[in-house]
Amino acid sequence: MEKKELLYLSSADVESVLSRRDVIDTVEKIFRQAGEESVVLGQNSFLSTGDGKPNRFIAMPVSIPQEKVLGLKWINIYNQPAEGYPFSHGNLVLVNDTETGSPLAVVSATNITTMRTAGGHGVIGARCLVKKDPKILSVIGCGGQGCNGVGGFLEEFKSLEEIRLYDAYPAACEVIAQMYSESGVEFKVCSTVKEAVEGCDILMTCSSSCEILVEKDWVKPGMTVIAINGFQDIDPEVVRLADKWVIGMWQEDLLHYTTSSDLTHGIKLDESMVYSDIPELLSGKKAGRENDEEILIYSHMGMGAFDVACANIAYTRAKEKGIGTILEI
C-alpha cells in the first residue's frame, strides 16, 4: 500500500539517537561495502547558484542495497556566504525505501556531516595508519570539523594524552578544550601552527583556510596526517614526502585531487602517487603502517553514502523511540 507519511528528524532528534561510536562504525561498514562494490555511488551533481558568487550546492545520490535504503545528501558550499551565515549549513538527507521507493525520512544532517567527516572517516583513516597507542593529536582548524574530530578521536584512541589546538580564532580552541575538559586529556591551545605540529603523532588539518598553514618540513617520520580539507591548508608536497598516500575511495577521490587545482594549489598530483584506498586497507589487501618511521597521509573528500547510512540509523532508532515529526506526504 502506498506510503502516506514520512518522518522529519531535527538536529536535536538526530543527536538524541546517534552516538559517535555509531557514526564511526557506520563509516567503517560503508567503506567495506563500497570496497565490495555493494554500494551504488551515484554521480554527484554540482549546481552553481548562478548569481556570480563562488557558491554552489551538491547533490550526492547513493543506494545501499544491504541496508535496503537509498537516498540523497543535499548540501550547500558557500565560499562567499551571506553576512552572518556559515559557509555550509542546513544540510539535508532524504532516505527512501529501496523496495517500494517510498520516502521514509527527511533528516537534518549538518551534525551528521561534521560527525561522519573528521570524527568518522578521519578516525577510520587514522585507525588504519597510525602508530600503536598514539599520544599526541594536533588539530589545525577548530570549527565544526575540529570539534567533532576531537570527539571522534577521543572515542577511538584511548591512549591519547595531549590534544593541541590551533585556529585563527583562539576562542574556537577554547570552546573545544572546555567541551572535552572531562576527558582526562590535556588540551594545549597553540599560538602558531608549527608549535601545534611539532612532535605530534596524528596531525589533522581541518580548517577552512584556502592558504597553506602546514609546511612540508614540519611533517616528520612517524606522523600520520589526516587531511580533511584536501591540500588547501597543508602543503600538497607532503604527498611526495610521505611514504604512503592513502585516499578514501579510488573512484570517488581520484578525480578531485587530479583535476581540482583548488585542492592542490595547482600542484599536479596523479594516480601513481596513491598507495591505496581505505577499503583495500580494511580488507587486508594492502598493508597500512609497516613501521614507526613511515610518514603516512590520508585524504578523502567524503561520500554521501556515509550520510545516508547514518541518517537511516537515526531514522530506525527514532521510529522505535517515537522521536521526530511525522509529515504527511
Ligand SMILES: NC(=O)c1ccc[n+]([C@@H]2O[C@H](COP(=O)([O-])OP(=O)(O)OC[C@H]3O[C@@H](n4cnc5c(N)ncnc54)[C@H](O)[C@@H]3O)[C@@H](O)[C@H]2O)c1
Ligand atoms: N573531506 C570531507 O569529507 C569534508 C566534509 C565536510 C567539510 N570539509 C571541509 O572541512 C573544512 C572545515 O569545515 P568546518 O565545518 O569545520 O568549517 P568551520 O567554518 O566550522 O571551521 C573552520 C575553522 O577554520 C578556521 N580557519 C580558517 N582560516 C584559518 C586560518 N588561516 N588559520 C587558522 N584557522 C583558520 C576558522 O577560524 C574556523 O574555526 C571546510 O573547508 C570543509 O570544506 C571536508
